[in-house]
Amino acid sequence: xxxxxxxxxxxxxxxxxxxxxxxxxxxxxxxxxxxxxxxxxxxxxxxxxxxxxxxxxxxxxxxxxxxxxxxxxxxxxxxxxxxxxxxxxxxxxxxxxxxxxxxxxxxxxxxxxxxxxxxxxxxxxxxxxxxxxxxxxxxxxxxxxxxxxxxxxxxxxxxxxxxxxxxxxxxxxxxxxxxxxxxxxxxxxxxxxxxxxxxxxxxxxxxxxxxxxxxxxxxxxxxxxxxxxxxxxxxxxxxxxxxxxxxxxxxxxxxxxxxxxxxxxxxxxxxxxxxxxxxxxxxxxxxxxxxxxxxxxxxxxxxxxxxxxxxxxxxxxxxxxxxxxxxxxxxxxxxxxxxxx
Numbered sequence: 001x002x003x004x005x006x007x008x009x010x011x012x013x014x015x016x017x018x019x020x021x022x023x024x025x026x027x028x029x030x031x032x033x034x035x036x037x038x039x040x041x042x043x044x045x046x047x048x049x050x051x052x053x054x055x056x057x058x059x060x061x062x063x064x065x066x067x068x069x070x071x072x073x074x075x076x077x078x079x080x081x082x083x084x085x086x087x088x089x090x091x092x093x094x095x096x097x098x099x100x101x102x103x104x105x106x107x108x109x110x111x112x113x114x115x116x117x118x119x120x121x122x123x124x125x126x127x128x129x130x131x132x133x134x135x136x137x138x139x140x141x142x143x144x145x146x147x148x149x150x151x152x153x154x155x156x157x158x159x160x161x162x163x164x165x166x167x168x169x170x171x172x173x174x175x176x177x178x179x180x181x182x183x184x185x186x187x188x189x190x191x192x193x194x195x196x197x198x199x200x201x202x203x204x205x206x207x208x209x210x211x212x213x214x215x216x217x218x219x220x221x222x223x224x225x226x227x228x229x230x231x232x233x234x235x236x237x238x239x240x241x242x243x244x245x246x247x248x249x250x251x252x253x254x255x256x257x258x259x260x261x262x263x264x265x266x267x268x269x270x271x272x273x274x275x276x277x278x279x280x281x282x283x284x285x286x287x288x289x290x291x292x293x294x295x296x297x298x299x300x301x302x303x304x305x306x307x308x309x310x311x312x313x314x315x316x317x318x319x320x321x322x323x324x325x326x327x328x329x330x331x332x333x334x335x336x337x338x339x340x341x
Contacts (some may be wrong), residue, residue: 003318018037037334062080170218194241195257246287250270296308
């Protein structure tokens with residue numbers, strides 16, 4: 001660490017989980033945080049005090065992810081026990097158990113209007129559910145291997161999925177029909193994201209590339225090279241002009257979304273970078289790493305502006321807090337942390 005990379009070690013430590021913490025997500029107003037962990041629970045926390053509000057108990061296996069609905073009223077949890085659940089974020093009560101998947105459910109996302117929830121599974125399907133009733137509206141079948149990631153288009157009419165069969169696929173959420181197959185990766189497609197204008201899909205893969213696609217035609221637009229191993233995550237900046245990815249090679253990388261040209265390499269971590277996310281204003285990137293640190297970077301220059309040190313194990317996820325300069329992190333050390341920036 002150089003003198004230009006100040007260490008930050010002051011954070012609210014959210015302790016209570018009995019196993020590694022897999023994910024963190026803020027409510028839209030930033031007042032609550034939900035964590036998902038290997039101890040079979042998710043927990044909702046007050047972000048002002050760091051106090052626990054609710055323990056969401058009932059799963060029979062590890063809870064792998066837990067997003068908030070866009071209105072902040074509902075939390076969804078997905079688990080290795082095959083059955084996602086919907087919870088009342090205010091009371092912590094379980095509202096519905098979603099039955100249908102035949103294997104581990106890996107991740108979930110709410111539609112932009114909050115009316116639908118997508119879940120993706122090791123059973124090679126994605127499912128669309130009514131987020132109010134828990135009824136299954138559609139089973140999206142077509143992948144030939146584990147589905148790892150899903151993302152809605154900004155208007156909610158399209159859904160992209162990424163899978164272990166080397167493809168991503170785009171679906172019409174109104175009728176469950178497949179729109180396009182995004183084929184080109186040499187191996188597992190690990191993550192997928194829509195651009196803010198909905199005109200591009202970005203995918204990351206085990207083949208060390210990020211790729212840009214036309215979601216409607218499936219046409220490849222650009223291959224973003226530079227990583228030297230598996231790429232775990234991909235994200236667009238809020239204005240859609242830059243793509244960020246985190247990789248097994250210990251770097252995050254930025255590219256121009258319009259041309260696919262490399263912009264900056266964010267180098268300094270001592271282990272795999274599991275996530276690279278933009279701040280709400282797009283000016284900063286936060287990276288979470290196996291090396292137990294989170295780093296903040298200037299998105300325009302690639303300069304490391306801070307190292308957030310304090311976790312005692314790999315940092316599995318990071319999220320920026322809405323409306324306030326802050327971060328949440330999830331770690332294998334069984335804690336989450338809230339950082340003020």
